[in-house]
Amino acid sequence: MAKSFFKIILFFLLVLSINPSLAQTEKEIAPPYNIKTVSFVQNDQNMVPIFELGSSFQFQFDDLFGNEANYYYEIVHCDYNWIPTNIPKNEYLQGFDNQRIQNYTNSFNTLQIYSHYKLSLPNQFTQQLRLSGNYILKILNEDKEVVLSRKFMLYENIATIPLQIKRARNVSNIEYMHNLDFAIKSNTITFQNPLKNINVRLIQNGNFNSEIKNIKPQYTIGNDLIYKYDTETQFWAGNEFLYFENKDIRVASNFIARVDFSTDIYNCLLHTSNARANSPYTLFEDINGNFVVKNTNASNNEVEADYAWVYFSLSAPTFRLNKNIYISGMFNNYSLSPEYMMDYNEKKGIYEKAVLIKQGFTNFQYVVADSKGIIDNANAIDGNFYQTENEYTILVYYKENTGRYDRIIGKGTANSLNIIN
8 A cells, every 4th residue: 555655756756857747836825914115126226036147136125124134045945936956956056045034123203113134145154146047036934844945046148138118009009008019039049940948928017917928039030039919018007106205204295185193003094096098198207116215314224214004095996897906016026915905985985905015116006906816907097198108128049949947048138108109
């Protein structure tokens, strides 16, 4: 009986190794309530987690319990579809992971206590990440339970991606969508069977929830791969991000109507936003969904910036869909969790939500999605306008016929400020 059971397990493991599609896809795990302001940082700026292979960066977060808890990290190499590869860890990582995060500091002179954690990669334990491709960074507690996880990508600079942002090709959406025309060129790689071995990932404003993938080259010219699709590479243009600024947390400014001091921590009440879908396009200078942690009265923003309850309110009288409205941005990893879902106040006739956010400058947007988290960009609260300024990124994945993993061989970027017809 024991031998039969052993054979069944062995057979299952063999099938799993032959057919990786049966393996479990890694998905980002949203942090619990006490973990806030999770971000990848490079050169003191919050970044979309796409870094050149060999560069250094940091992963930071706050624990509002402020009890200097022990956290550990694990790094998992994945393929294009976020399925862990079979490559041994010592081949993609020089050194060790599963180490305790040793760099943490308690907040100073803040009403909301917290412990700030900073993981540098590479570090004394993890000296190098050797391979390009997709990675999952997992943060574990003392019981080695995963508290949160985040995706990040490492790319090589051996292919160029000329990219142009154009208005939609079809007349019905020409006012509302952006179309990405691009090519893939390389002087060092002769692409083998590009329809099978090349894949791309198209990203708007660092939001992986709305990415476009599994697009194959339309045709080739020599060794150049050409993508000139009409609909397959189109994004809804959206509208400029809204923002609020509470760098001086005691002062009402910009979109903050008033500040309330009556509770344990500050309350920032924003002016009520009006749905902009049926209004003319208006340029708002934004940072494409990003955020900046800043306390004008402090020298170390990482531990001296305070938290405040930010009260959002939205007037959308024509919104009649049986769907939910969420507050979204890089500050919460474009999350569609219940923590950021707005409630309808029948008495006031507006949507409301209070969110705990670290002070500074924060971009946000209102997102419509159903109960399964499927975003309805066509019926966006703030509409879609081709004039909207968006940042687009293309990652090119390549797996040779005999390759063992999906390399990211190049990164292309473009801004829709330079849109053409």
